[in-house]
Amino acid sequence: MEILIVEDEAEIAQLIQLYMEKEGFSCRVCRDGNQALQIFQEQKPDLIILDLMIPGLDGLEVCARIRQQPGPKDPYILMLTARGEEIDRIIGLSTGADDYMVKPFSPKELVARVRALLRRSLRQGGQTHTYRTQHFQIDVDQRVAQRCLGNNEFESLDLTALEFDLLSTFMSYPGRVWNRTQLIDKLWGSNFFGDERVVDTHIARLRKKIEPDPSNPTFVKTVIGVGYKFEDTV
Structure with missing residues (x-):
C-alpha cells in the first residue's frame, strides 16, 4: 500500500513516516500542496495523510482538486490540522476527506485509522448479486x-x-x-x-x-x- 504524507513540519512528517513504515506501508513525504498534486498524478497513492495548513495550496484545496478528478484509483484522504473547531471538521469533510484528526494526535491512533480506511474497500468482497x-x-x-x-x-x-x-x-x-x-x-x-x-x-x-x-x-x-x-x- 502506498501512502503520501503531506506535512510541512519535518518532525511530524518523520514521525508519521516512521510509524507507517513500521506497519509495512510504503511512504513518500512532501511539504506543500503543489508538490502533493504532482505526486498524486504520478503515483496514485492508496491513501493521503494531508495537513490542512501547508504552503502553496492548502489542504482543503488539494483535497478538493483530487476529488474533482477521480479515476480508477480514488485515494482515501485523512486530514490533519492543529485546529479543532467544529467548522474546520465540517469543511474538511465537505471537500471529500474520509477522516479527520486534530493535532496533537497519537501515532498509534493514526495507524489504526489508516488501517480502518484501507480495510473499507475489502468489506464488500465475495458477493455475487x-x-x-x-x-x-x-x-x-x-x-x-x-x-x-x-x-x-x-x-x-x-x-x-x-x-x-x-x-x-x-x-x-x-x-x-x-x-x-x-x-x-x-x-x-x-x-x-x-x-x-x-x-x-x-x-x-x-x-x-x-x-x-x-x-x-x-x-x-x-x-x-x-x-x-x-x-x-x-
Whole structure:
C-alpha cells in the first residue's frame, strides 16, 4: 500500500513516516500542496495523510482538486490540522476527506485509522448479486454500475469504490431508511474512526453522479431526523 504524507513540519512528517513504515506501508513525504498534486498524478497513492495548513495550496484545496478528478484509483484522504473547531471538521469533510484528526494526535491512533480506511474497500468482497431498478443496474461481483437509458441500453457510472458500495447497499434494500450509524456499520464496520458526517459527504458525492438535480434528489432521499433511503421503481 502506498501512502503520501503531506506535512510541512519535518518532525511530524518523520514521525508519521516512521510509524507507517513500521506497519509495512510504503511512504513518500512532501511539504506543500503543489508538490502533493504532482505526486498524486504520478503515483496514485492508496491513501493521503494531508495537513490542512501547508504552503502553496492548502489542504482543503488539494483535497478538493483530487476529488474533482477521480479515476480508477480514488485515494482515501485523512486530514490533519492543529485546529479543532467544529467548522474546520465540517469543511474538511465537505471537500471529500474520509477522516479527520486534530493535532496533537497519537501515532498509534493514526495507524489504526489508516488501517480502518484501507480495510473499507475489502468489506464488500465475495458477493455475487445483481440489483436492478427502473433507472439503475449494479453487478456487485464485477463491480459495475450502470444507468438504464431504455431500449435495453446502459451507460456506465464512474463511481469510486465507496460510492459503488453505498449505491449497492441502497439498491439491495430499496425503500429502507438507513441512519448514519447503520450505513457506517454496513460499509465500514466496527473499525470505523471519525465523524459520522463523513456519510453526508459521500451521499452528496453520489448524488452528483446519479441524480438529475442533486439539490432536489429523486433517488437518494433524505428522511429528516433519521437518515437516507433509496427510491426507484423496478
